[in-house]
Amino acid sequence: MKIAWLLLGLLLAICLVIVITLLIPETADKxxxxxxxxxxxxxxxxxxxxxxxxLWLGWSFGVLQFCFVVCLILMSLNKQGRLxxxxxxxxxxxxxxxxxxxxxxxxxxxxxxxxxxxxxxxFPLPTALMVYGFWPIQIIFVIIYVWYFDRGIFTAxxxxxxxxxxxxxxxxxxxxx
Numbered sequence: 001m002k003i004a005w006l007l008l009g010l011l012l013a014i015c016l017v018i019v020i021t022l023l024i025p026e027t028a029d030k031x032x033x034x035x036x037x038x039x040x041x042x043x044x045x046x047x048x049x050x051x052x053x054x055l056w057l058g059w060s061f062g063v064l065q066f067c068f069v070v071c072l073i074l075m076s077l078n079k080q081g082r083l084x085x086x087x088x089x090x091x092x093x094x095x096x097x098x099x100x101x102x103x104x105x106x107x108x109x110x111x112x113x114x115x116x117x118x119x120x121x122x123f124p125l126p127t128a129l130m131v132y133g134f135w136p137i138q139i140i141f142v143i144i145y146v147w148y149f150d151r152g153i154f155t156a157x158x159x160x161x162x163x164x165x166x167x168x169x170x171x172x173x174x175x176x177x
Contacts, residue, residue, distance in 0.1 A: 003075045010068045017033040017061045024054065036057040059105045065097055070094045073141075077152070084146065101136045104129040 032042035070090060108126035111117065119149045120128035145153065 003078055006055070007068065007071050007075065008109055010064055010071060014061065014064045014068065017057055017064065021054065021057050021061075055105065055109055062101050062105070066094060066097055066101070077103055082152045089144045090141070093144060095139060096137055097134075100129070100134045104134050139160065 032044050035041040035043040044074075067102050070093075072088060074083060076088065104126055107129050111124060111126050118125060121132065123131060
């Protein structure tokens with residue numbers, strides 16, 4: 001029941017971030033303007049001018065989404081009575097994902113401020129952190145699933161129960177024929 005209330009709180013927080021984002025007025029200094037050399041092309045203002053005041057909303061939205069998804073997973077495991085097996089590894093995975101996401105957002109903030117303008121593997125630092133760090137770190141949830149599969153997802157008791165259901169169903173079908 002606690003997880004359901006936490007999910008509701010996270011959902012309301014996500015909605016609040018969306019509403020705040022929609023209520024921020026778009027000023028003329030943040031809109032694209034005609035390129036001085038090529039009049040058919042629009043040019044955007046500098047990144048810090050466009051995104052500086054709303055980066056925290058993007059970070060908040062991302063972190064709230066990760067927490068929401070993990071709470072959905074935990075709620076499912078709680079209904080199966082297997083939450084105790086998965087709680088620590090899943091929370092650890094969530095912390096790692098949030099750390100990687102935060103690092104990527106910090107790098108982006110520094111990048112649009114003009115610092116941290118170096119490349120890793122032909123990508124600017126924020127993009128490199130996304131490609132080489134943030135995306136791969138999410139595999140931790142797959143590793144948790146595989147590692148704990150026979151202890152928490154499909155146990156020996158589940159296999160026995162499944163076999164009993166299959167046997168009963170076969171016997172019922174044989175009696176009907």
